[in-house]
Amino acid sequence: MINLVQNEMTKLMGKRRFMIIAIIIIVLLSMFTYAQSKEAESILERIGTTDWRTELQQQIVDMQNRLSSAGQWREQFQIQIKQSQYYLDNNINPAQPGAPTFIRGFVQNSAELFLPLLVMIIAVDIVSSERSMGTIKLLLTRPVSRFKILLSKYIALILSVSIVIFLFGSLSYLVSAVMFGNQGWSAPVLTGFSSQGGELDISGVRLVSQWQYIIQQFGLAWFISVVVGTLSFMLSILMRSSAAGMGTMLACLISGAILSNMVSSWESAKYLFMVNLGLMDYVSGSAPPIDGMTLGFSLSVLAVWMLGSLIVSFTVFMRKDIY
Amino acid sequence: MSDITLSVQGLRKVIGKRTIIKDLSFELKRGEVFGFLGPNGAGKTTTIRMLVGLIKPTSGSIHICGLDISKHFTKAMRHLGCIVENPELYPFLSGMDNLRHFAVMISGITQSRIDEVVQLVGMQDRMNDKVSTYSLGMRQRLGIAQALLGKPDVLILDEPTNGLDPSGIREMRSFIRFLAEEEGLTVLVSSHLLHEIQLMCDRVAIVSKGEIVRVDSVEALLSSEERLVWRLDPIDQGKAILRELTAIVNETEESVTTSYIEHEVGGWNRRLVEAGVTVLEMNRRLPALEDLFLELTGGESID
Numbered sequence: 001m002i003n004l005v006q007n008e009m010t011k012l013m014g015k016r017r018f019m020i021i022a023i024i025i026i027v028l029l030s031m032f033t034y035a036q037s038k039e040a041e042s043i044l045e046r047i048g049t050t051d052w053r054t055e056l057q058q059q060i061v062d063m064q065n066r067l068s069s070a071g072q073w074r075e076q077f078q079i080q081i082k083q084s085q086y087y088l089d090n091n092i093n094p095a096q097p098g099a100p101t102f103i104r105g106f107v108q109n110s111a112e113l114f115l116p117l118l119v120m121i122i123a124v125d126i127v128s129s130e131r132s133m134g135t136i137k138l139l140l141t142r143p144v145s146r147f148k149i150l151l152s153k154y155i156a157l158i159l160s161v162s163i164v165i166f167l168f169g170s171l172s173y174l175v176s177a178v179m180f181g182n183q184g185w186s187a188p189v190l191t192g193f194s195s196q197g198g199e200l201d202i203s204g205v206r207l208v209s210q211w212q213y214i215i216q217q218f219g220l221a222w223f224i225s226v227v228v229g230t231l232s233f234m235l236s237i238l239m240r241s242s243a244a245g246m247g248t249m250l251a252c253l254i255s256g257a258i259l260s261n262m263v264s265s266w267e268s269a270k271y272l273f274m275v276n277l278g279l280m281d282y283v284s285g286s287a288p289p290i291d292g293m294t295l296g297f298s299l300s301v302l303a304v305w306m307l308g309s310l311i312v313s314f315t316v317f318m319r320k321d322i323y
Numbered sequence: 324m325s326d327i328t329l330s331v332q333g334l335r336k337v338i339g340k341r342t343i344i345k346d347l348s349f350e351l352k353r354g355e356v357f358g359f360l361g362p363n364g365a366g367k368t369t370t371i372r373m374l375v376g377l378i379k380p381t382s383g384s385i386h387i388c389g390l391d392i393s394k395h396f397t398k399a400m401r402h403l404g405c406i407v408e409n410p411e412l413y414p415f416l417s418g419m420d421n422l423r424h425f426a427v428m429i430s431g432i433t434q435s436r437i438d439e440v441v442q443l444v445g446m447q448d449r450m451n452d453k454v455s456t457y458s459l460g461m462r463q464r465l466g467i468a469q470a471l472l473g474k475p476d477v478l479i480l481d482e483p484t485n486g487l488d489p490s491g492i493r494e495m496r497s498f499i500r501f502l503a504e505e506e507g508l509t510v511l512v513s514s515h516l517l518h519e520i521q522l523m524c525d526r527v528a529i530v531s532k533g534e535i536v537r538v539d540s541v542e543a544l545l546s547s548e549e550r551l552v553w554r555l556d557p558i559d560q561g562k563a564i565l566r567e568l569t570a571i572v573n574e575t576e577e578s579v580t581t582s583y584i585e586h587e588v589g590g591w592n593r594r595l596v597e598a599g600v601t602v603l604e605m606n607r608r609l610p611a612l613e614d615l616f617l618e619l620t621g622g623e624s625i626d
Binding site: 011014137140322 | 379396397398401403405407409428429430473
């Protein structure tokens with residue numbers, strides 16, 4: 001079994017997938033860090049001080065001004081204002097400058113779309129490429145059961161997801177440490193906000209160190225990526241062409257991002273996997289897309305989707321006639 | 324172990340409402356090269372894919388070295404090496420990495436066995452180059468090396484000479500003969516070229532529309548279908564004489580075609596000469612696959 005997994009990893013390396021992914025991450029990182037430092041400059045110019053309290057105060061005022069014209073974003077803004085106020089009242093800087101803060105923001109924004117996209121680069125053709133190359137005929141005529149072959153591919157996928165997350169984490173640390181300095185790992189971050197019907201519930205709020213918070217974020221990002229990887233894996237078996245699989249998965253992810261902003265009154269949409277990918281928002285305390293959704297609920301929905309697609313994958317793959 | 328290495332009984336495949344393969348049965352013996360001959364779409368590739376476990380038969384059984392592949396798939400596959408259609412390998416890996424990749428999937432294959440098969444197909448010099456730089460002939464050889472890794476008892480090759488140049492074809496042919504005669508392998512070769520099969524195989528199964536029309540040794544098959552084309556002067560008198568002696572298969576303005584029966588042809592010729600007919604030409608024709616098919620299948624042409 002280890003041999004088979006090794007084979008799969010060799011093939012992924014041979015296709016230079018990890019190199020492509022690393023390059024994409026580096027390019028994006030340099031763009032983001034540059035943008036971030038520009039923004040810090042412009043804030044300094046506008047407010048004329050580097051004191052974070054003044055800055056946060058300014059942000060709250062900005063948001064309050066926009067509240068009246070916010071429309072459907074109104075609730076979201078209200079929660080954000082309350083959150084910022086809470087930080088201010090407790091004298092905690094939510095954005096202590098430094099590498100950890102940047103990483104925190106970067107993971108937060110990448111987990112829903114960017115990381116899954118990177119994982120898809122690997123997952124979506126892990127089976128279908130064998131079919132389009134024709135090598136599946138060699139692979140399935142070995143004295144190895146189809147179950148083992150598919151399992152080795154799936155294990156390789158999980159490994160790859162972990163490698164991608166690791167690459168993502170270490171590269172963003174390297175780049176941001178150079179740009180913003182390596183301080184602020186133990187800076188306090190508030191977590192445990194929950195919101196019910198536009199009201200911020202602070203009863204569960206507790207203080208954690210920034211590094212703990214980041215580890216939690218990476219754990220969730222890993223889980224999201226594994227789920228998206230597993231679904232892409234299924235598409236890779238069901239669809240002959242990698243492009244079709246990629247397109248389908250992409251459509252799902254994007255529709256998820258759009259739906260999350262407009263399904264608040266469509267109750268049963270909360271069972272769709274793509275609406276549940278915003279795990280990060282639970283940790284940071286933004287309002288969930290549909291009232292009543294919690295971290296536990298989303299995790300279970302995603303787990304069920306993952307399990308379902310694994311069952312479909314294995315059943316189809318083991319029975320399929322290869323032409 | 325018995326002499327029968329591959330046994331197929333009542334093999335059928337139904338897709339939707341169409342029966343693609345209808346009750347195929349045949350047995351292959353150790354050390355024999357068996358040809359699977361038929362036009363495109365006759366069901367050769369489907370049959371081969373069922374033999375190697377890529378497609379599940381609707382009914383019927385396949386035994387490799389006495390092991391039923393539907394029940395003991397992995398054990399049965401241990402005795403089988405195959406190339407289905409083109410030898411598709413991983414283009415982004417080197418030849419050696421490709422072989423290693425397939426070697427770890429069979430238990431007990433060592434590096435020395437890999438080197439041995441590389442030697443056998445004569446690919447020592449290029450093993451560290453990426454497969455994407457190989458010519459078709461080299462890929463074909465690497466494909467065979469891959470199929471031989473596990474020291475199989477049965478080797479299945481689907482259209483092994485497809486796309487090779489004439490010298491490559493000759494090489495492949497003698498290699499296949501070598502494997503059967505010296506190494507005692509059973510080799511199943513499919514082709515749509517009669518000529519190919521004739522030079523390579525001991526026995527042939529002719530497949531058409533998913534059925535085996537005939538299984539016979541190559542000599543028997545060919546001699547019964549061999550033709551003799553006569554050009555005679557005067558043609559009418561010649562035709563009349565030949566018609567008395569044997570059946571005329573085909574006639575045109577200038578020539579007459581009869582079947583070729585080795586021990587009688589001389590006699591026919593003498594009769595013609597004695598009657599004063601000049602024999603301008605006696606041309607022995609091996610049957611074209613076209614003719615053979617028209618004969619055996621009653622009208623199905625080759626595309």
